Amino acid sequence: MKIFECDHCGQTVYFDNEVCVACGHRLGFDPDTIAIYALKPTDQVNWHKADDSERTFRFCANASFGVCNWLLPEGGAEEFCPCCRHNNLIPDTGTEAGLNRFRRIVAAERHLFYSLLRWGVYTPTRAEDPQGGLVFDFLEDKVDQSGYLQPAMTGHENGAISLRVAEADDVTREIARNQMNEPYRTLLGHFRHEVGHYIWDRLVRDGGRLDTFRAVFGDEREDYQAALQRHYDNGPPAGWQENFVSAYASTHPWEDFAESFAHALHIVDTLETARAFGLKVDDVEPEPLDDPYQCESGKRLADSWVPLTLAINAIHKSMGQKDFYPFVLSSAIITKLDFVFTLLNRQSGSKSPDRH
Ligand SMILES: [Zn+2]
Ligand SMILES: [Zn+2]
């Protein structure tokens, strides 16, 4: 994630900021230019750039809940921004707790969409593509007739992604992480993994890349349910770390791709953030990448990424925290990342951030 600048006063501002702490202007993120603008109200609904009354916008309808800070062009037909328009079932915004969960979920979702915008990945909605458009259902847990909690499932099917709302609460998510014996579990990680399945459908299966996919990840025609059952019964194969970025990635080529896709996004987004702050591990990292989103080489990204993760892992330990990046990238995993980066860099609509 890049660092932004208030285009009115020059103050450093961040992706989620809603107000400039220096000049007090309302801020909005424009997904068309990947920039944050200082705004003044034109009327009850519309806003214009503080220093350019000709550039006019509306806020995403979720701004009324304090859930989204993204802008839309004034007068357009869409009610929601390019991120929020994919949401179908949402948490109960009538309660404080529900609204807080929704806020955390959409914050992670916007972060995901920032990366998709940077690569120019086209994500049609269900209105645009009724069979395979991208849609999110944020699902609440249920209590069955015997009083037992039935946790909602997180998963993907033909562009429909469901996400368990309760995982917006740290305690619930940490319990799930422990039960699943995972080193890392976040809302953003869920979004990146599940959208990886959607990207596989569109860019690998429908994009005529099955042969190259199978050469790297294996044959996805293997029975998926049987593969999952084998994983839950027996655990990952011995020595899985050589070939898979996580134990779960070893279940089936689809999960391997989704995990690799999530890591591609973790790496590129975090490297961009590190670059934005001028962070570089002296004498270890090669010449820093100007824009990690433009890089197609998994090896080149790993050369910058691994020294950074070693440093930040050590910093986390100094604070009594667990590893920031608890994964090891073998050469087999880097080949898988290469496949993902090549796929993403072939997208046509990629955008570089506007300076203002
Ligand atoms: Zn300002
Ligand atoms: Zn929005």
Ligand SMILES: [Zn+2]
């Ligand atoms: Zn999955």
